[in-house]
Amino acid sequence: MATYRELLAQVKTEIDEISSIEAHERLESSDGSIFVDVRESDEWDEGHIPGAIYTGRGRLEQRIEGLVPDKARPLVVYCSAGSRSAFSAKVLEELGYSNVVNLAGGFSDWKRNGFEVTMPRVLSPEQRARYSRHLLIPEVGEEGQQRLLDARVLLVGAGGLGSPASLYLAAAGVGTLGIVDADVVDESNLQRQVVHSTDRLGEPKVESAKRTLEALNPDVSVVPYQERLTSENVDRILSEGWDAIVDGADNFPTRYLVNDASVWHGIPVVHGSIFRFEGQVTLFHPGVGPCYRCLFPQPPPPELAPSCAEGGVLGVLPGIIGSIQANETLKHILHRGDSLAGRLLLFDALGTTLDEVVVRRNPDCPVCGDSPTITEYIDYVEFCNAPVHL
Amino acid sequence: MPAVRIPPTLRADVGGARELEAEGSTVAEVIEDLIERYPPLAGQLLQDGELAPFVNVYVGGEDVRTRDGLDTEVRNGDQLILLPAMAGGS
Numbered sequence: 014m015a016t017y018r019e020l021l022a023q024v025k026t027e028i029d030e031i032s033s034i035e036a037h038e039r040l041e042s043s044d045g046s047i048f049v050d051v052r053e054s055d056e057w058d059e060g061h062i063p064g065a066i067y068t069g070r071g072r073l074e075q076r077i078e079g080l081v082p083d084k085a086r087p088l089v090v091y092c093s094a095g096s097r098s099a100f101s102a103k104v105l106e107e108l109g110y111s112n113v114v115n116l117a118g119g120f121s122d123w124k125r126n127g128f129e130v131t132m133p134r135v136l137s138p139e140q141r142a143r144y145s146r147h148l149l150i151p152e153v154g155e156e157g158q159q160r161l162l163d164a165r166v167l168l169v170g171a172g173g174l175g176s177p178a179s180l181y182l183a184a185a186g187v188g189t190l191g192i193v194d195a196d197v198v199d200e201s202n203l204q205r206q207v208v209h210s211t212d213r214l215g216e217p218k219v220e221s222a223k224r225t226l227e228a229l230n231p232d233v234s235v236v237p238y239q240e241r242l243t244s245e246n247v248d249r250i251l252s253e254g255w256d257a258i259v260d261g262a263d264n265f266p267t268r269y270l271v272n273d274a275s276v277w278h279g280i281p282v283v284h285g286s287i288f289r290f291e292g293q294v295t296l297f298h299p300g301v302g303p304c305y306r307c308l309f310p311q312p313p314p315p316e317l318a319p320s321c322a323e324g325g326v327l328g329v330l331p332g333i334i335g336s337i338q339a340n341e342t343l344k345h346i347l348h349r350g351d352s353l354a355g356r357l358l359l360f361d362a363l364g365t366t367l368d369e370v371v372v373r374r375n376p377d378c379p380v381c382g383d384s385p386t387i388t389e390y391i392d393y394v395e396f397c398n399a400p401v402h403l
Numbered sequence: 404m405p406a407v408r409i410p411p412t413l414r415a416d417v418g419g420a421r422e423l424e425a426e427g428s429t430v431a432e433v434i435e436d437l438i439e440r441y442p443p444l445a446g447q448l449l450q451d452g453e454l455a456p457f458v459n460v461y462v463g464g465e466d467v468r469t470r471d472g473l474d475t476e477v478r479n480g481d482q483l484i485l486l487p488a489m490a491g492g493s
Contacts, residue, residue: 172493206493263493288489289411309488313457317447324491331492359484363421368408370461370484373469 021096028102030117033126036089040064040128046087049077051101052120056093060130062123070097074104084109091116091123134159140232144186152349158186162232164346167191167255167280169242169271171218173331174261174285174338176208181339182259183226183233187346190226190233193250194218195241205328242267244390247274257342258282261335265312266393272297272305273390276381283341283353285334287326290362292334295353295372296341299381302354307375307382312393330362405433407483416443425483430460431473433483447487459486 015023031039039046040063048065050057057067068076070092081088088110092098095117102115116123124130136144136155140162147153153161164187168175171194179190198206198213198221206218213221219237226235238250242262251258251274260271260282268286275282281298284305297304312318337358344350359368379387404424409417417423417437427433438445448458453473460467461484467475477483 170492174492202493261492263491265488265490268490286489286491288491291411291489293486293489308459310456312490313455313488317457318490326491359486361421368464368484370459370464370486371466371469373466 021099024099024103025115028099028106028113028115030095030099030115031089032117033122033128036062036091036116036123037126037128039087039089044087046089047081049073049081049088049090049101049105050092050120051090051098052092056120058133058135060120060124060132062091062120063129063131065091065131070101073101074108077105077108077110081110085111087112087114089114089116091119093119093121095119095122140186143230143232147185153347157347157349160346161186161343162188164256165189165191165254166257166259166342166346167193167250167253168259168261169193169267170261170263171206171208171222172196172202172261172263173205173287173326174335175222175259176206177332177335178259178261178283178285178339178342179222179226180208180229181336182342183230183235185339185343186230186232187342188232188234189236191236191238191250191253191255192219192222193238193240193242194222195239205326205331207332242270244270244392247271247390248278251275251278251280255280257345259338259342260284261331261338265318268305269312269393270390273380273387275299276304281345283338283345285331285338287330287334289325290327290330292330292360292362293357294334294337294341294360295357296345298345298352298354302352303372303374304378304381306380306387307378308357308372310375310379315394327362330360333360333362404479405477405481405483407433407437407485410485410487410489412487412489413444413447413485416447417441428477429473430462430467430475430477430483433477434460434473448485457488460484461486 048062050061050065050067051070066080090098090102099115102113105113144158147158166187168179171192196218198209198216208225209221217239219239223235223237226233258280262268276299279299283296285294341353355372357370357372376383407423407425409420425433425436427436462481
């Protein structure tokens with residue numbers, strides 16, 4: 014029976030090895046080599062070779078064919094000193110990988126040479142517990158959760174649509190939520206604006222939402238903008254690096270302002286609107302699909318716009334539409350699924366029906382078309398006699 | 404007979420109906436029939452004889468402006484969706 018040392022020596026005669034310097038040359042030349050890290054996960058967490066894939070030696074045989082289906086692909090296998098990876102290289106050859114080398118001296122030698130190391134950001138044990146149901150979904154996983162934590166989403170309006178959207182985005186761990194709303198919490202809001210509560214009456218909505226959302230998830234930082242979005246402040250607010258805007262405004266002037274600004278700043282808008290029992294939701298993605306002005310080039314004249322006073326809305330409706338907005342926002346951040354760009358969903362709460370119509374980019378669109386005719390912000394007149402709130 | 408889906412913002416003008424049947428083999432004829440029965444719709448749907456820029460009409464899920472506009476053909480059993488812009492969000 015061979016000892017460990019004899020077995021290792023035997024295996025090393027059966028595999029090819031390269032030095033750290035040769036491995037570094039491969040990495041620099043981008044020759045298609047894949048670096049496979051077979052150390053324990055806590056070793057990986059303390060740093061690894063840039064671009065390497067992690068399997069861990071224990072699950073190498075199980076996982077490698079999923080990670081590298083092409084068995085002719087050059088593989089550089091490494092561990093900390095080159096011994097565990099020697100056995101791994103041998104196993105990979107037995108699995109049919111034809112171009113496998115072991116990194117002699119392992120990651121320790123790589124670091125001794127001063128070559129670059131990637132420090133993976135890892136979720137804390139609390140985050141692993143909190144987001145465990147996300148981590149179980151392959152479409153999200155740890156990488157997706159990190160994306161969500163890094164993401165910045167601006168909500169226009171902390172009202173009917175902004176309430177459910179912000180709650181679900183915060184719960185999902187979207188790291189930074191900006192909220193624009195000039196209003197204070199009123200009793201008539203509480204039938205649907207679930208981010209607020211009775212003890213917040215009279216409190217600015219952005220502060221009330223900040224308290225609720227940061228209490229829901231300490232990973233979330235809420236940036237409050239207690240102001241009405243105008244042509245004066247829209248560039249300042251939109252230039253703060255947002256990945257997406259959730260439009261939950263309640264008036265046409267703000268809708269068109271958000272649209273024009275988002276096109277010029279190149280920020281996707283997850284659009285939702287509601288009236289009584291019906292809601293509309295879509296994604297306006299500049300450069301990819303249509304914008305709001307492709308759908309409706311201009312607002313209706315004030316005398317034809319539905320009166321705000323006679324509006325009214327079933328309380329749960331913004332819950333449904335705002336949740337679809339949150340879903341679209343998460344998909345956009347995760348780069349997953351089929352987006353709503355170019356599709357307008359029409360939800361009818363009375364019939365419980367969901368219809369879909371096609372929205373195409375209009376080459377003659379005054380803002381995102383080939384020859385734009387609108388090049389600066391338009392302050393449309395207010396549509397209601399009553400003060401308009403976001 | 405084509406069915407026309409009436410959006411909530413226009414229901415007050417048609418006595419509260421969510422859907423109406425209308426006569427016509429083109430979008431123009433269907434709208435004409437609706438306006439004849441419900442005159443307040445005229446100002447909501449048309450502007451200078453054309454579709455108003457703040458309202459969309461879909462036949463088979465496609466915006467008629469991307470087809471033949473008011474001349475777009477409508478068959479029996481088709482569903483027309485009238486869709487004026489609506490801004491509510493709070």
